[in-house]
Amino acid sequence: MPELPEVQTVVSTLQPRLAGLTITQVDLRRSDIVQPAGADLCATCLNRTIRAIDRRGKRIVFTLDNDIRFYIHLGMSGQLTIADDSTPERPHTHMVLHARRGQETVALRFRDPRRFGGIFMLSSDSADPLGPEPLTLSSRQLHGLLQKTARPIKNALLDQRLIAGLGNIYVDESLHAAGIHPLTPADRLSPQHAATLNRCIKQVLRRAIRHRGSTLRDYVNADRSPGGFQRLHRVYGREGAPCPNCRRPIERIVLQGRSTHFCPACQPPLGKSKS
Numbered sequence: 224m225p226e227l228p229e230v231q232t233v234v235s236t237l238q239p240r241l242a243g244l245t246i247t248q249v250d251l252r253r254s255d256i257v258q259p260a261g262a263d264l265c266a267t268c269l270n271r272t273i274r275a276i277d278r279r280g281k282r283i284v285f286t287l288d289n290d291i292r293f294y295i296h297l298g299m300s301g302q303l304t305i306a307d308d309s310t311p312e313r314p315h316t317h318m319v320l321h322a323r324r325g326q327e328t329v330a331l332r333f334r335d336p337r338r339f340g341g342i343f344m345l346s347s348d349s350a351d352p353l354g355p356e357p358l359t360l361s362s363r364q365l366h367g368l369l370q371k372t373a374r375p376i377k378n379a380l381l382d383q384r385l386i387a388g389l390g391n392i393y394v395d396e397s398l399h400a401a402g403i404h405p406l407t408p409a410d411r412l413s414p415q416h417a418a419t420l421n422r423c424i425k426q427v428l429r430r431a432i433r434h435r436g437s438t439l440r441d442y443v444n445a446d447r448s449p450g451g452f453q454r455l456h457r458v459y460g461r462e463g464a465p466c467p468n469c470r471r472p473i474e475r476i477v478l479q480g481r482s483t484h485f486c487p488a489c490q491p492p493l494g495k496s497k498s
């Protein structure tokens with residue numbers, strides 16, 4: 224599933240290509256990908272200029288010149304790509320948005336085979352249910368958020384209402400970098416642990432953004448290129464392979480139905496010193 228680095232990569236690619244262009248046509252092939260049900264995406268967007276494209280958590284937020292906003296969530300398999308007419312359209316393309324500035328025309332295609340993603344209209348008074356952004360979070364803030372829950376730290380960090388943008392890959396990688404066992408109760412982390420974790424989350428995310436995210440299955444950037452960070456994963460998807468730090472085999476457990484990868488030596492349970 225695309226997480227913060229993948230979504231940021233898409234946004235950084237789309238923003239210079241689409242900002243300032245006027246939407247001339249919206250081809251919606253499946254109305255059920257638009258929420259709330261019955262919202263008229265086409266009428267809302269037609270002849271409007273795209274003012275900005277930003278990221279919020281894992282959301283790709285479009286702001287139009289009339290302050291109307293909507294966001295696209297890539298879900299598990301979503302792809303948002305810039306195409307020209309000569310690029311064959313692939314199956315499961317649910318929406319094509321055409322935009323123009325002068326002689327310049329761009330088509331933005333949204334395809335999503337598994338349909339966990341979608342297009343979500345926002346109203347001016349839509350509440351933002353997401354927690355703060357990890358790249359700008361202070362250690363004190365993170366510690367305060369983690370104090371609110373006794374859930375395992377892995378599950379707490381996946382909760383988008385607590386902190387927005389992290390998913391399975393980058394939580395596993397950040398916890399390994401910080402030397403924190405994924406089952407550690409979130410409220411048992413000391414201020415020092417939280418500071419280490421905060422630093423590691425930022426390092427992992429920034430590195431992943433530099434490598435244009437991770438491609439495991441479906442993810443591609445808006446120019447249809449895959450990410451490169453999957454080659455640099457230290458624990459995620461590496462069950463049985465040696466830990467890059469200590470050579471012990473990486474272990475995999477399942478937490479709330481999600482694969483969780485960690486090194487039993489570098490990430491000892493709380494209260495046990497590193498061996």
Ligand SMILES: [Zn+2]
Nearest residue numbers: 466469486489
């Ligand atoms: Zn290790």
